[in-house]
Amino acid sequence: MVSPSDLLLFAQAVESGGFAPAARRLNLPKSTLSKRLAALEAALGARLVQRTSRSFVLTELGREIYQHARAVQIEVESAEMAVQRRLAEPSGTVRMTASIPTMQFEFVRRLPRFAELHPKIRLVLHASDRFVDLVQEGFDVAVRSHFSPLPDSGLVQRRLRVQPIVLVAAPSYLAARGAPRCPDDLASHDGLLANEIATTWRLRNESGDEAVVAPRLRMAADESTMLLGAALAGLGIAPVPEHICRDQLESGALARVLPAWRAGDVTTTILTPHRRGQLPAVRAVIGFLIAHDS
Template identity: 60%
Template sequence: MLNLNDLRFFVQAVDCGGFTAAGRRLGAPKTTVSKRVAELETALGARLIHRTSRSFTLTEVGRDFYDHARAALIEAETAEAMVRRRQAEPSGTLRLTASVPTAQLYLADHLPALAEAYPKLHLVVEVTDRFVDLVQEGFDIALRSHFAPLPDSQLLQRPLAREDIVLIAAPAYLEKHGTPQWPQDLAVHAGLLTGPGATTWRLGGGDADEAVEVTPRPRMLADESVVLLKAAAAGLGITCLPEAMCRDELARGAVVRVLPGWTAGSVTTTLLMPHRRGQLPAVRAVVDFLCARLAR
């Protein structure tokens, strides 16, 4: 019978791309990781990793063994968590990641309630706009907001929310420059845009059977939604943002909808998780909590 801890050392070494990085993640010396992997190879009678001073690559049998070893570890975690679930509420560490706007819009208001609902759950939230590989970096859940469908992957996907992208401007701006009545009117208006490659808005709705493309006069370029929202509220021009992001400003009249029968597409927020992680009670509890909250 193989030592389950040896499987853990092996999987972490592969996930981290080497013994040194794996040792840092496991809190163990590099020599310990290397020794445990070597003992695993001896027990199996097979070389799993080709390693030199400059390279670290899996053998063919090593690749196959990694898939099964990783699955076995998750199954072991699931079995342990099942017992713990019967004895107590969800507990342990759960790692979650989201981009800055997604975290601000969909997580910030709900994380305190989540922490209160599950006091034995240790939440580790990484907010970053870089691409995060859930499997390689050991995350349990990711929230991603996207305009186009996400590509097929080995990750479980669960849509949480869909928001129209609406046009907004400050009442003072419209009083000074006039209120557009048709999408074509936007050509003479100041546009607050997300970047030099996004100067054209594709609008749908109204009585049009097809989308209408319009190009406002660039007034400001910013790749951050809050910056665009503040600029619009200050009267600099018209911008397009997810409706939920400007809901408070719309409610208090700082901005108003422009061409309310039209939208610039939509943004979908999807929860993703590695397939087997979704079986863990703590992960299921957080998923169910976020789905219930965001469905409101």
Template identity: 60%
Template sequence: MIVNDDMRFNFNDLHIFVQAVENGGFAVAARQLGIPKSTISKRVAELEADLGIRLIHRTSRSFVLTDVGRDFYDHARAAVIEAEAAEGVVQRRQAEPQGLVRITASVPVAQFHLADRLPVLARAYPKLDLQLHITDRFVDLVREGFDIAVRSHFAPLPDSDLVQRRMTVERITLVASPEYLANRGMPEHPDDIVGHDGLLTGPASKTWRLTHKDGREVQVTPASRLVADESMVLLKAAAAGLGIACLPEAMSAPLVGAGELAAVLPDWSAGSVTSTILTPHRRSELPAVRTVIDFLVGG
């Protein structure tokens, strides 16, 4: 609303007037705005009445601005442009995700899925305040006030009140160092694993269930060389030449690419691991939380 002492008129009338002038008449402006022609005519007439001056000479065949109408149009158009720009600033600010997002993840997930991606996210959305809490224990998101948990799992997660979004599914593959393979030989078939040293995740995981890309399955039991329930330890042990390890591809890929590890039986895998994003229902609809989830899922 524009107020100037003894006159008052609706800003929408300015917009309608500018549209009428720029479209060369009420009929075209009406189609452009999606409102009746009679409404255009009425609003312009009320604007003229509020101003106490004729802005347009109009007949059934002509539409011509008066001298003062031309001057008024120049200022009205500038006002409309400024108003649209001001509205755009507000809309962009509302659309830009901002605020605190608390994330919890295990050590391997943080190292191999989040460490490289969260800085990219933070640069893209500078008003996001990202906090990452790294722990391998089970975290109660609601009670402990977290917005997002990223969990890796081999079996489907149990049903819960949390919203689930799958982030990644990756094969678990066999890897060993080139030095180890040069000394002990490259296995050509899963049966050959029996004669090799295995880097195991636990005493109860001595047998590996391997699946070929054509669906065939076999079980093999390597010699136990090292047991550790932490994947980074197994990765380092494999790179050090201690034996063959079953590791998620995202974890071993950098060392395979650098030549520090080599794929063993590449047509076979030891299952897969899924990383899932979980968030409480109420928090999942917050713009900042949605932005983080969409980024991680899409990345």
């Protein structure tokens, strides 16, 4: 049976150009390498090297066996690197930016746990609804929610999730005004809109049916937290990303309106500059966000 260690020594001898340089590189006696190659050839039943006192030339079969030996060498090196990555505790500062709702409704609960798991990583968090220039402003990670595809910016993009935008209202509002039974009923209801100019909602159900409706404008705000607060106050019906209002729906503080319909989708994407994204501390943050996404 062929010994994997003999294959590794054979690969080292080939890459070093002979027994003498390989022996110096490995800090082994030259005679040991010669004996191990002889044992490998005996196990294979074929000569791998035509060798004299001055030359070290692979046979045709030797060249083929070297490719297999090199594959074994790569696997061994990969295993060693995997162990080193595991043992090396990530450290350093990671600067991360995300929208205000993401910070308020998601990271406030998750990132303290990350800090407990990685005491050598210092998180610097920046909450902003504007699209921060990561490279120019020195950020390592951005978590962005968007309704249309992000432009090609040269950043590494990794999609975290796609969540529906749902219509919600306070039970008190629905008790006073009645719950809509179909999209057309929304025309007689107060709407909490994300934009005072775009006063219609384009709804879609699971069957692919679409409906464009125009509720009466009660309030417009381009920030989801404000829309959520207005809905909780009973001012009207609001379109809100599902993950932002999940707690209120579960507690009964809000109720779904037309639960078979959604008012679009919001995609959450993690972005990193190419080189910064390879740092162990940055990889740890990204891995945590993906593993604990819900």
